Amino acid sequence: MRWLVVAAEPVTSVDVTACDTVAELDEALHARGIELCFAELKDPVKDKLKRFGLYAQLGESHFFPTLGSAVSRYLEVNNVEWEDWEDQEKVVA
Numbered sequence: 001m002r003w004l005v006v007a008a009e010p011v012t013s014v015d016v017t018a019c020d021t022v023a024e025l026d027e028a029l030h031a032r033g034i035e036l037c038f039a040e041l042k043d044p045v046k047d048k049l050k051r052f053g054l055y056a057q058l059g060e061s062h063f064f065p066t067l068g069s070a071v072s073r074y075l076e077v078n079n080v081e082w083e084d085w086e087d088q089e090k091v092v093a
Contacts, residue, residue, distance in 0.1 A: 001034055002078060005070045009040035019052040026058060039064040 014022075026036045041049075041063060049055040055063075064070035075082050 003035045003037055003070075003074050004029060005037045005039055005064075005067065005074075007040060007067055008038045008045070009042075011041065011045050014045055014048050014052075016052060019049065019054045023054055023057060026054075035062060037062040037064065037070055039067045039070040 022036075029036050036058060038058075046055060046063065049058075064073065074080070
């Protein structure tokens, strides 16, 4: 595993305890060579992450507007060839 992407659309708020926990998780994952990323995070939640310093810790490049954009970036960064199963269905049909 190289990236852990959290589908964060349901997250509506965070507090300092949540940010501390995510910061610890990020450090533990980094120690194992794994990047923590978020997709579909709402702007008000991002604003709180910025206030708590977590956004800076993770880095802007670890936040994606959609899960698809996170997957696309992962494939690009890691030079992975991938054919989406949905695309395969279209060819067969």
